[in-house]
Structures are given as structure tokens and as C-alpha cells.
Amino acid sequence: MRTPPNVSPQVFAIALQEFTTVVGKDWVLASDEDLFPYKDAYSPLRDIPEDRSASAAVAPASVEEVQAVVRIANKYRIPLYAISTGKNLGYGGSAPNHSGSVVLDLKRMNRIIEVNESNAYAIVEPGVSYFDLYNYIREKGLKLWLDVADPGWGSVMGNALDHGVGHTMSRFRNHFDAHCGMEVVLANGELVRTGMGALPGSTTWAQYRHGMGPVVDGIFSQSNFGVVTKIGMWLMPAPEAFMEGMIFAPRYEDLHPLVELLKYAENTGLAPGTPELLSPLLGVSNKTKNLVDAFYKGPPQLPKQQADLVAQSRVGYSADLAKYGADNKIPYWGLSLKFYGPSKVVAAQWEAVKELASRSIKHVAFQNGPIQTDPRKASDEWTFYPQDVGVPNMDFFGMGTRAGGNPNPMRGHMWFSPVIPQTADGILEANRVFDEAARTIPALQKVPIWNLRPFALPAPFYERNFLFIVGFPITDDKELNKSIVKAYRTLLDIGAKHGWGEYRCHPEFQDQAMGLYSFNNNSLLRLHETIKDAIDPNGILSPGRYGIWPKNLRKNAKS
Numbered sequence: 001m002r003t004p005p006n007v008s009p010q011v012f013a014i015a016l017q018e019f020t021t022v023v024g025k026d027w028v029l030a031s032d033e034d035l036f037p038y039k040d041a042y043s044p045l046r047d048i049p050e051d052r053s054a055s056a057a058v059a060p061a062s063v064e065e066v067q068a069v070v071r072i073a074n075k076y077r078i079p080l081y082a083i084s085t086g087k088n089l090g091y092g093g094s095a096p097n098h099s100g101s102v103v104l105d106l107k108r109m110n111r112i113i114e115v116n117e118s119n120a121y122a123i124v125e126p127g128v129s130y131f132d133l134y135n136y137i138r139e140k141g142l143k144l145w146l147d148v149a150d151p152g153w154g155s156v157m158g159n160a161l162d163h164g165v166g167h168t169m170s171r172f173r174n175h176f177d178a179h180c181g182m183e184v185v186l187a188n189g190e191l192v193r194t195g196m197g198a199l200p201g202s203t204t205w206a207q208y209r210h211g212m213g214p215v216v217d218g219i220f221s222q223s224n225f226g227v228v229t230k231i232g233m234w235l236m237p238a239p240e241a242f243m244e245g246m247i248f249a250p251r252y253e254d255l256h257p258l259v260e261l262l263k264y265a266e267n268t269g270l271a272p273g274t275p276e277l278l279s280p281l282l283g284v285s286n287k288t289k290n291l292v293d294a295f296y297k298g299p300p301q302l303p304k305q306q307a308d309l310v311a312q313s314r315v316g317y318s319a320d321l322a323k324y325g326a327d328n329k330i331p332y333w334g335l336s337l338k339f340y341g342p343s344k345v346v347a348a349q350w351e352a353v354k355e356l357a358s359r360s361i362k363h364v365a366f367q368n369g370p371i372q373t374d375p376r377k378a379s380d381e382w383t384f385y386p387q388d389v390g391v392p393n394m395d396f397f398g399m400g401t402r403a404g405g406n407p408n409p410m411r412g413h414m415w416f417s418p419v420i421p422q423t424a425d426g427i428l429e430a431n432r433v434f435d436e437a438a439r440t441i442p443a444l445q446k447v448p449i450w451n452l453r454p455f456a457l458p459a460p461f462y463e464r465n466f467l468f469i470v471g472f473p474i475t476d477d478k479e480l481n482k483s484i485v486k487a488y489r490t491l492l493d494i495g496a497k498h499g500w501g502e503y504r505c506h507p508e509f510q511d512q513a514m515g516l517y518s519f520n521n522n523s524l525l526r527l528h529e530t531i532k533d534a535i536d537p538n539g540i541l542s543p544g545r546y547g548i549w550p551k552n553l554r555k556n557a558k559s
Contacts, residue, residue, distance in 0.1 A: 001030055002055040004078050004100045012055070015076045019058045022068040027059040027108070037086070038103045040095035042412025042474050044481050044488075044508055052095040052507065054081070057103040063185065063229045069104065070227065071189040073540045080104040081542050082227045084126035084158030087151055089397075090413050091162065092507040097544030098553070104227065113230060114206075117142045120235045121180065121206040126157045126228065130392035137235075145236040145375070145390030147172040150288070152392025157231045161221045163504055165461035167288070167387035169272040169340060172236045174462055176221050180209040183230035184220055187536035192226070206232025222504070223528070224542035225535055239340035242375070242389060245271075245350045245368040248280070248331035249361045252317050256424040257360040258335050263422060264356070265337055266463060270349055273338020273388060277457040281325040281332045282316055283307070286457040286469075288396065289385045295398035306330075315432050316455035331365065338388055343371050412474035413450075414484075416491050418500035420458060420468045430468045430500065431456055437494050447480065447487045448473060467503060492516065507544070514547030529554065 003012045020028045029035060038054045045051040060066045073080050081096030082104040088094075094103060110127030115137060122133060130148040133156055137144050147166035149159045158164075160175035172178050181195040195211035196202040209217065209232075219225050249258050258277075265271035278285035283302045285291070294300075302310065306328075309321040325332055337353060339346040350368060357364045372378050375389035386393045402409050420426045438444045438452055450471035458466030470491075472484045488509060492502065496516040505513050517524050528548045532539070539550020 002053075002100065004055050004102065005098070007076065007078055011076050012078070015072055015078050016056060018072045019069060022065050022072070023058055023060050027061075028056065029058070030056040038094045038105075040093040040507075042089050042093060042414065043095065044412075044414060044472075044474055044485050044506070046411065046474065046476070046478075046481065048478060052092075052097070052099045054094075054096055054103045055100045057105050059105040059108050061108040063109075063183065063191065066104070066106070066109075066185050066227055066229055067189040067191060070185055070187065070540070073102070074187060074189070074538055077538050077540060078102055079540055079543050080227075081545075082106065084155030084161075085129055085153065087129075087154045088158065088162065089151070090415055090506070091504060095507070097507045097510070097542065101543070106227075106229070109229065112136050115140070115142060115144070115235075116206070117144055119207055120144055120237050121232055122146070122156075122235055123181075123206050123230060123232045124156050125230055126155055128156050129153050130156060134390070134392050143238040145238050146233075147175065147178065147236060148387050148390060148392040149175070150387065150396035152394055156233060157228060160231065160233065161228060163222060167274045167385065167461075168236055168338075168390055170266060170274075170463045171272075172234060173274060175233075176218075178234045179217065179231055180207065180234055181205040181230075181232035182217055182220060182228050184226035184228050186226050187538065187541050197232075206234075219531060222546045224545040224548055225531060227541065236390065238375075239342075241341065241343040241346050241371050241373050242273075242378075242384065243339045243346050243350065243369060243371045244273075244384065244388075245337050245339065245353060246366065247335045247337070247353070247357050247361075248365040248367070249333045249335075250326065250331055250363050250365075252322055252332050254361050254364075255333055255427065258333050259422070259424045259427070261353070261357055261360065262335055262337075262460065263464075265353055266460075271337035271339055271353055273340060275338075275460045276336040277460070278334040278336070279316070279332060279455060279457065280334060281306075281321065281330045282310055282313075282455045284451075284455050284457055285334075286459055287336055287385075288387070289382070292385075292395045292398055295396075297404050310454045313454060315428055315435065343373075346371055410473035410475050414472045414474065414488065414506050415469055416472065416488055417467045417469045417503055417505070418495040419462075419503050420466050420500050422460070422465050426466060427458055427468075429498070430458070433494065433498055434468075434470070434491070437491070441490060443483070443486045443490045446483045449487070462503075468500070510545070511547045 003009050038057050043051050079098055079101040081101040083094050085107050086094035106126040109125040111125045113123040115122045130152045133146055147168045149164050149166055160179050164175050166173040181197045184192045194217050195209045197205040262275045276287040309324055313321050339349050354366050378384035379386035379391040420430045452470045458468045502513045532548050533551050539552050543550050543553055
């Protein structure tokens with residue numbers, strides 16, 4: 001039996017027995033077979049000794065059991081690694097940052113505490129998935145939408161705590177910003193509620209997040225300061241109707257007014273859904289439906305002359321390519337906008353957007369789908385991307401299956417996702433920098449990088465910034481995986497030199513990524529460490545998560 005670092009087999013056996021008295025023998029897992037699901041299925045370190053693994057797992061079913069488990073772990077100084085449903089694929093999955101930790105698996109805590117239709121919120125436990133909450137809302141006939149991440153099996157709470165995003169209106173798709181109120185078990189087993197939840201008998205826990213005094217909720221996201229056991233989430237009142245409108249711009253330089261239109265339409269609420277950019281001329285798109293189609297059917301095939309011109313372009317441009325687009329009436333850029341609300345309002349918003357676009361873009365063209373009212377029908381028929389109407393599914397994970405567009409599936413993937421300015425200049429500069437690096441730096445020339453060539457269009461999931469997302473495959477080739485790890489580290493450093501930091505990443509890179517937030521001798525990380533030492537002095541909660549190591553492990557982690 002494997003033991004946690006610096007814990008003797010005798011002490012660990014005693015702790016496991018005490019865990020058993022709390023959760024029952026069926027929910028303390030220590031055999032190799034039982035621990036296999038707690039490995040990172042997409043690990044870039046797969047099948048080598050450095051791959052992260054757990055020494056055991058324990059699955060409590062209530063907050064009282066979580067408190068008891070944490071107190072036992074604190075007594076014997078056994079590191080725990082808390083997960084919700086363990087579906088965080090591409091970002092570490094179920095495996096602990098600190099190898100040998102005991103996974104604290106919260107999937108059995110899957111109660112939907114409350115869903116309030118009038119005030120549009122839910123209070124859920126960590127094991128509640130998007131499918132669970134969606135089915136509950138549907139079965140009850142509630143006029144509510146939830147905002148869902150791409151994998152519908154993920155935890156509503158877990159995705160929010162890891163700063164995940166979705167696809168509907170901006171106020172809901174930033175999942176952490178859509179939370180309201182938490183219940184948290186601290187390292188000593190004490191239970192805390194934030195915001196209005198700290199008021200006994202509060203009836204507004206999931207309606208007003210600030211409460212009284214400092215707002216501390218943020219320290220429990222992307223961190224290891226506590227175990228969140230309940231969370232309030234704001235839901236979207238079901239709109240009467242929805243529609244997608246497309247704007248097409250013919251010239252390379254039109255990217256500038258198109259991005260300005262994107263920002264204005266979103267920030268004023270004129271087009272509140274997820275905007276998506278594409279380039280018909282370059283044959284690239286960040287539209288999620290197009291990406292899913294490519295997984296199953298393969299990417300769109302361009303005419304040979306167009307494909308050759310695209311391949312010869314730099315930062316998405318050449319005079320010959322621009323002429324080919326003009327001669328063949330192929331737009332350089334496209335912008336997809338989503339509208340929600342009463343049918344008359346949706347129609348009026350689209351007319352307003354068209355008028356704005358016509359003022360700033362010469363020879364602009366438009367295309368729109370029908371105004372629809374049935375999200376399930378639209379989802380089933382794919383006349384709207386399911387997540388854009390709050391319907392969870394697993395289609396995005398077609399990238400991991402053997403299909404027409406993916407005949408040789410890999411074993412996993414990782415995303416490199418720096419935050420860049422929400423400007424056309426930001427898009428062009430990021431493309432210039434990363435494309436040049438991929439062509440000239442040996443560490444990057446050796447590996448496949450998805451979505452970088454011929455041109456990378458960013459994801460506008462968050463308001464007021466872009467995520468420049470490119471991907472890496474994980475394979476069974478250990479040497480290739482090793483090269484991919486080196487390439488990822490190289491990109492992290494390049495991004496930071498240009499002021500672009502990661503918003504989220506795999507545990508293998510969290511120390512490096514957090515270390516690049518280095519203002520004033522890494523004063524932010526030092527603040528995190530000060531908090532860690534104060535509220536978790538024995539360092540038992542998820543050591544290493546997002547670069548936050550307890551004092552007893554800090555020296556080794558940084559060496």
C-alpha cells in the first residue's frame with residue numbers, strides 16, 4: 001500500500017481506519033483498482049514515475065463527514081486533495097497536485113438544495129453536475145436556464161471554483177462571477193458560510209453575495225484554503241426567444257472595427273450571448289459548433305489555390321490572399337452574435353447591430369438564423385449550439401473519439417490559454433509572437449500545436465478580454481509528451497514576456513504559471529502563502545494547488 005509523503009504505514013493504516021468509521025468501508029479506497037479513476041486520464045506524464053497519483057481516496061456523503069475527515073487528516077498530517085466530480089479533464093482530472101495525497105472525493109454530495117424560479121438561483125453541493133441540475137429544472141418545469149461548460153458531466157461548483165466559463169449571457173457564463181454564497185469547511189474542520197449565509201436564518205444567501213465586511217469568497221477559488229461544500233449559483237431566466245446573427249467583413253483591416261463592434265454589442269447588452277469570431281477566407285473559426293463538426297467530419301476543405309495562399313500568408317495576410325478573397329467574394333472575417341429576449345426585442349437588437357456595423361465597415365454583409373423559441377428542439381436539431389441555449393452535452397469531447405475528422409485519436413489534451421487584450425491589435429500581436437516562436441524555437445518545432453496556424457482567433461468567453469487558446473495532444477509516446485511539456489513551458493515564458501498570463505492550467509504547470517505573476521518579488525504569491533499558513537498551518541488541504549504550497553513543502557516545491 002502506498003502512503004502519503006512523510007507518513008508512516010502504521011499511522012496511515014490508523015487514519016484509514018478512522019476514515020472508515022466516518023464514511024463506511026465502501027467509501028475508503030486504497031487498492032490499485034479502486035485508485036485507477038483517481039489518475040489523470042489526460043496526464044502529460046502518463047506512464048512515467050513522475051505521474052501524479054493518490055495513496056487513497058475517501059468519499060464523504062455530508063458536510064459533517066467532510067468535517068470529520070478533515071479533522072482526522074489534520075490530526076495525522078495527511079494531505080487531502082479535494083475534487084468535486086473529478087471531470088476536470090485537461091486540467092489535471094482527479095489526480096492530486098502533491099503525489100501521494102488522499103483524494104477527498106465529494107461526488108456523493110450531490111444534493112440540489114434549492115432552485116428558486118422567481119429569483120433565478122440554485123444552491124447545490126459539489127457532486128451536482130450540469131446534467132443533474134438541467135434535468136431537475138426540466139422535470140420541475142421551471143422557466144430557468146443554466147449556463148453550462150462544454151462537458152455536461154462536470155460539476156457546477158467545481159467549474160465555477162476553477163474559473164470555468166460557459167456560453168449564454170455574459171453575466172452567467174463567467175461561472176465564478178455568477179456564484180452567490182458558499183459554505184466552506186476549513187482545515188481544522190470548522191464550518192464557515194460567506195455573504196448572507198453567515199446570518200442564521202438568512203433568506204437571501206444566494207441573492208446578495210457581499211454580506212457584511214470583506215468579501216472572502218474569492219480566496220476559495222483556484223486555491224487550497226478550504227473545502228467548499230455548498231454554493232449558490234445565479235441562473236438565467238428563460239428568454240422568450242433567441243437568435244444568431246452573422247456579420248461578414250471583406251478586408252483584413254476590418255478586423256479592427258469588427259472587434260470594436262463585438263465589444264460594444266456585448267458591453268451594452270445589445271447582443272448578450274457569447275460572441276464568436278471566424279475567417280471564411282483563412283478557413284478558421286472559434287465557433288464551437290464548427291470545432292465540434294471538425295472533430296467528427298474533419299476541417300473544411302479549401303480550394304487548392306486558396307489553401308496555398310493561406311499557407312503562404314503571415315499573420316493571416318498576404319496581398320495575393322486578400323485579392324483572392326475580393327475576387328471570389330469570400331469575407332476575410334465573420335462575427336457571430338447571439339440574442340436573447342422577447343421576439344420583438346431580439347429582432348430590434350439585430351437591426352441595431354446591423355446599423356452600427358454598416359456605419360463602420362464598408363461593404364459589410366449580414367446573415368441571420370430564425371428567431372427560435374424552443375431550446376430543446378434547437379439543441380436536438382443543432383440549429384443552435386446546445387450550450388448556447390443552456391443544454392448540456394458531451395459533443396465537444398468528440399476530440400477524444402475516433403471519428404471522420406479524427407481517425408487517430410490521442411489520449412488526451414491540454415490547453416494553453418493566455419489572457420490577451422480585447423483588441424484587434426491584441427489578436428494580431430499574439431498571432432505574430434506565437435507563430436514566430438513556433439517557426440523558430442526548436443522546442444516548439446517538434447510538437448503539434450492545435451489552432452495556431454494558419455491563424456488563431458481568440459475565445460471571447462469573458463467580457464473585456466480574449467483568451468488566446470491553443471491546444472496540445474497527449475499521446476502514448478513518452479518522448480513526444482516530454483517535448484509537449486517543454487513546449488508548454490516555453491509558451492508560458494513567451495506569453496509572460498508580452499504581458500499575457502494564464503487564466504487556468506494543468507497542475508504540471510501551475511507553479512511556473514503562478515510564478516510569472518511576479519510583480520514586486522511575487523508579492524501576490526507571498527500573500528497566498530501567508531493566508532495558507534494562517535488557516536492551514538499543517539498544510540493538509542490540496543498542497544500545491546495553483547502554486548500554493550504549505551510551509552513544510554514550500555522549499556522543495558520552489559527548488
